[in-house]
Amino acid sequence: MTGRILIADGVPTNRIVLRVKLTSAFYDVQQASSGAEALALIRQERPDLVIASADLPDMEAEAFCSALQASAGLADMPLILLQRQTDPQARMAALAAGAEDVLGPQADDSVLLARLRSLLRDAHAEDELRLREDTRRALGLAEAPRAFETPPQVVIVPMGPLRGLAEAACRLRTRLGAVVRVLRPADIRTGLTGQPDVVVIADSGGAGDGLGLLAQLRASPGFRHLGLVYVAAPEARHLAASALDLGANDILADGLDPEELAVRLPRQVARKRTAERLRADMRDGLRAAVTDPLTGLYNRRYALPHLARLEERAVQTRRPYALLLADLDHFKQVNDSYGHAAGDQVLTEVAARLMQNLRAADLVARIGGEEFLIAMPDTGADQARRSAERICALVAAQPVALREAPQGVRVTLSIGLALRTPEATEGPEALLLQADRALYAAKHAGRNCARMAPLAPVPPRCSGGSVAAAGRGA
Amino acid sequence: MTGRILIADGVPTNRIVLRVKLTSAFYDVQQASSGAEALALIRQERPDLVIASADLPDMEAEAFCSALQASAGLADMPLILLQRQTDPQARMAALAAGAEDVLGPQADDSVLLARLRSLLRDAHAEDELRLREDTRRALGLAEAPRAFETPPQVVIVPMGPLRGLAEAACRLRTRLGAVVRVLRPADIRTGLTGQPDVVVIADSGGAGDGLGLLAQLRASPGFRHLGLVYVAAPEARHLAASALDLGANDILADGLDPEELAVRLPRQVARKRTAERLRADMRDGLRAAVTDPLTGLYNRRYALPHLARLEERAVQTRRPYALLLADLDHFKQVNDSYGHAAGDQVLTEVAARLMQNLRAADLVARIGGEEFLIAMPDTGADQARRSAERICALVAAQPVALREAPQGVRVTLSIGLALRTPEATEGPEALLLQADRALYAAKHAGRNCARMAPLAPVPPRCSGGSVAAAGRGA
Known part of the structure; x- marks a missing residue:
């Protein structure tokens, strides 16, 4: 089935001749003997294209064009008009009223068929790109x-x-x-x-x-x-x-x-x-x-496969990478005290500070309500620790100004940090788990600080924006 | 600029003749005098198409095809080979090795140019559909x-x-x-x-x-x-x-x-x-x-504009609709006791129960970690209240079986309920806020129950899967 075409013409012979031409050109054809019947059929059957006589028994060609244009969802229905006598003025009026083409009695079949093909091609070319209105x-x-x-x-x-x-x-x-x-x-x-x-x-x-x-x-x-x-x-x-x-x-x-x-x-x-x-x-x-609409950061859906890619690259290049899980402290209190809109402002501001203070190669994603994931390729233990400390400090240092509290509200982050060394063989899931445990340790140690999972032999230090190695539940 | 074409030919005269033809057909042309030079230029410049002599000074045509095919990212580079003498066997070998076409000395320019157009058209037709690998x-x-x-x-x-x-x-x-x-x-x-x-x-x-x-x-x-x-x-x-x-x-x-x-x-x-x-x-x-990858429900991004649409329809039809915010009780305890994977199983199971027990016209979305939004068009107060009670009951009645706890873990929901009556004029944001307050009231009333925002004059009842009208912070 190469296309469904509706013919509207008051003269039966004309309809038959045209139908034979179109059928032998592999089209499916429906017929109507008046403008009104055609409009009803078009609304019901939604053909791919309409060919109408310019001399319909019940309405002017221009009126037929306008009626089609005005029908819901039919403004894009391709329409070709056939004139029995050449009438340049009526032709221009019909074109202006929305007909795609107006062919005179001297137009031969090859032109009509080529026009059909062209209109069918263009009319549906973009259909598959068209999103559902909801989406x-x-x-x-x-x-x-x-x-x-x-x-x-x-x-x-x-x-x-x-x-x-x-x-x-x-x-x-x-x-x-x-x-x-x-x-x-x-x-x-x-x-x-x-x-x-x-x-x-x-x-x-x-x-x-x-x-x-x-x-x-x-x-x-x-x-x-x-x-x-x-x-x-x-x-x-x-x-x-x-x-x-x-x-x-x-x-x-x-x-x-x-x-x-x-x-x-x-x-x-x-x-x-x-x-x-x-x-x-x-x-x-x-x-x-793949983005979080509130903060513009990448979302969880993007972040996790990205980790798998970092892992592959780390294996190839034999260079370490660092994974940070950062969680806002006592975020529920912000929501409870100032409302959800205030909470959104805090998240947006913290996201902006993270983005401004990390490298272009680092991934920053919001992976949960108040939880951020930061992945830093080509990054060793010392550099990762310094970055985590810097992040803690820059969030804690400057209160976030809110519409609800112009003087600002002080927020802090806890960070869990895990390092993928070239020697290690565990996958990104294991690393995530280590970072999660280190985050738990940071919360346990009083919050507003970072803890590193005990992979590399790092001496423990503690509290207030500093980093120490954290055991499970330490 | 209608396309960039690289010519590879050891004979300067051939290159010049071909370049003139292509330039007058509006193409941008680059030249290479050997296969090796051509391959280097292709990798560097990424032309849209390559035309190579089948008699390159430094390599067989088939080897050139294979080298192109084996180069990273160049397997799809369209290649036309020009034979100085007709050689059907070499022609077939080159086609099998990846050449798009092999033209003999008798092929005229119109064929070459038509082939160019066709290959350029096909080679890039899908480029804009191609997603970034990360995405x-x-x-x-x-x-x-x-x-x-x-x-x-x-x-x-x-x-x-x-x-x-x-x-x-x-x-x-x-x-x-x-x-x-x-x-x-x-x-x-x-x-x-x-x-x-x-x-x-x-x-x-x-x-x-x-x-x-x-x-x-x-x-x-x-x-x-x-x-x-x-x-x-x-x-x-x-x-x-x-x-x-x-x-x-x-x-x-x-x-x-x-x-x-x-x-x-x-x-x-x-x-x-x-x-x-x-x-x-x-x-x-x-x-x-527009979906939540874990549960398959619609996500927050989809749900909020959908509410706006329900609102429009409610105004048109003068029929009420109901909004439910459902939040899992003490969900953090599931995560803390059994781990995140267990929490995910609970969310998935609760989502499935919600979907099975609501109408096709109802929207069910996951709009936060453990928070679900349910929008019910054409739904009055009584029906909404019964639905909320049924949902509370069906979640509480049957423990969720976990891989980590096969005997199952009992979970409950609190539900805040708000009704958009035909008379009301506030938008969906106001309704969300009302449902949120009602949810807070349900939590406050001991959880595992539903509360309705005090819009319609409903007498207060309470607790254990029942519904009562809830004031702000009641």
């Missing part, structure tokens, strides 16, 4: 902006001398507020910089020089998501169908008509920007999956 | 499988009578273990079901009937990610270049050679499956972003 909200991703936030960026490439070029550029500027650049083919390699929304390739002769450039841009790593509009020279209308199959998002089959370009372009700009936003949402969503 | 690991996504886990699914569509068809199908079955179906064009619409990895469209005449089907499948919502291989009829080699631009992933330009098809096909199967896996990773990763 979007949960990840804090912004709503789609209604209007263009920045001016459309358009590049026009005339493949030779071209009538209407200046007027087209002017109309895009004044009507759409677009930033328009005209670029000669020879300057493409160096001049097609930045991130244009749409490139318009305008052929000026019948040789179809623009088709090669079109295929090339569509295949280019940096430009694959561009909107591409192909303008066929009037003497080479037949190239328009090829352009669609080569990856053009839209075509002007009859030369550079400035008005038609201005009517068609906004849809391509919107399509390109929507696709861009969906891809950005994906990336942001995946980043969100 | 992949963090989300618990599986490593890429080395071999095909299930047999390749191949459909061959002969556009007419075709020599070599039976032999080709047989070779794919025996050599690749593929499941091969032969489908006549007339049966495409109904017969192309399931999820084939690759469709081979084999033209049998010079009319290029297969190109229409190719473009169509590439555009079809259900088949856009298929591997598509086009086999040109020997008398219509020129169609091969068009096929690439229409979206074929690979071509056989000289009729259905069973051996060449068997050599080329595994790459297309692998490409299609890799792309599929990347897309699945994306979806799984995004799901992971």
Whole structure:
């Protein structure tokens, strides 16, 4: 099944002829004999695309476009209108009202089929990137902006001398507020910089020089998501169908008509920007999956596999690494005295202090309510101990100012410290357990201090921001 | 900049001729005069594609392919080899060693350029879906499988009578273990079901009937990610270049050679499956972003925006909804007595009991270490109170069996309950605060009970799985 298409036409013969064409092109076809019937069927069946006669028995073509646009969830339904007589004015009105294309009686089947393929390709290309609304909200991703936030960026490439070029550029500027650049083919390699929304390739002769450039841009790593509009020279209308199959998002089959370009372009700009936003949402969503929304630190889900990687690297490089578990002391009292919002402020501030005072290579993660994990690659016992002492000191030294208590509230950390020496063979789980026991020892020793698990032979020292070796439950 | 291509050829004239062709096709070109120089440049510069002479001065073509394949991170670098003399045996060896294509002296520029575009398009199509290795690991996504886990699914569509068809199908079955179906064009619409990895469209005449089907499948919502291989009829080699631009992933330009098809096909199967896996990773990763990895419940990040949505719906429908905050009693004691692993088992079991005993429309989320949020749409005071009592009872009734304590450990929940009535106008934050205070009251009242925030005029009752209205700090 290569696509479901709904035909709306009041004339049975027309429907039959079109259905035969589409069926032999492997499409599944449904039929409606009026605009109203078509709209009802579209809402119910959600076809992939609609082909409607511009002469429906019960409504004007423009009204049909508008009704489709106004139906919930159907504004993106691709619609092709077929005119029985050429009527340029009605055509432009229908395009402006949302039809993707309006084909006249002289348009041949290859153009219709190429247009179908192009619309089906574009309409569903981004579906798999589309997040469920719940997920979007949960990840804090912004709503789609209604209007263009920045001016459309358009590049026009005339493949030779071209009538209407200046007027087209002017109309895009004044009507759409677009930033328009005209670029000669020879300057493409160096001049097609930045991130244009749409490139318009305008052929000026019948040789179809623009088709090669079109295929090339569509295949280019940096430009694959561009909107591409192909303008066929009037003497080479037949190239328009090829352009669609080569990856053009839209075509002007009859030369550079400035008005038609201005009517068609906004849809391509919107399509390109929507696709861009969906891809950005994906990336942001995946980043969100591994970070703690409150502090911006990595979360537990990220931290634990990261330890496994550090372990592998430590084995390869035969260099030690250090693991610190830091837990806020008496954090419950902050919440109980000042409320959860105050607790959040303390966590955020402590996270910021940790980030500012560790190296870029160190991992800082929030792995529990008030518990942080710090992993320090290439770090020996002395350096780890100094870091732990520094962290204790910098948290205790400066009270955290709160909206609820502007004078600030004093918080302290207890830290458990474990070292992975090149000789050791236990995995990251064992190291975590050692650090956890050392943390317990630090709490037991009066808090606001760090304790190191007894791996390396370190003489015990104690209390108030200093580090000592800690046995199980010491 | 439409792509960076490295040319490797020992003959300066060849390099110059090729460079001119590529530069005028808008590519950026780098050059190397030997295989060794090329490999060094590739490692350093990471071009988008490599074109190498099959007659390099310092190494055999096959050895060059293998060296590229063996270089870290370069196994996917697309490589085209150019033969000065036609040598079918060396050609097949190079294809098997990893070259994407081997073009003979008779291949014209249009084929070379179409092949370039096709390879550049495919090579980078999935880049933006590729997760950073750290993120992949963090989300618990599986490593890429080395071999095909299930047999390749191949459909061959002969556009007419075709020599070599039976032999080709047989070779794919025996050599690749593929499941091969032969489908006549007339049966495409109904017969192309399931999820084939690759469709081979084999033209049998010079009319290029297969190109229409190719473009169509590439555009079809259900088949856009298929591997598509086009086999040109020997008398219509020129169609091969068009096929690439229409979206074929690979071509056989000289009729259905069973051996060449068997050599080329595994790459297309692998490409299609890799792309599929990347897309699945994306979806799984995004799901992971809104769930708690331990219990599988939704996480805090998901729950809070969900409340906002319930609120909107409650305003629209003028129906009440209920919010429950459930907190395990004395959970720290479980961790301290039996260790963190035991605590995790308790959380998982409690989560499972909650899920089993609430409606599908209810949201259950883990929003803190031992704290659960339950949101119940269309739920009034009586129903919410009964649900809270039932939850308290079903957690307290049955001890949780632990690996560390097979006889089981008894755990209880305290629940704070707040109701959003149609008349109320405060937002979800206020409701959360009310539920939080009610939870505090339930803890204060001796735990293992539920308390309702004093919104509706409910007479106070108390203790042991029962519900009473709770004032602030009551």
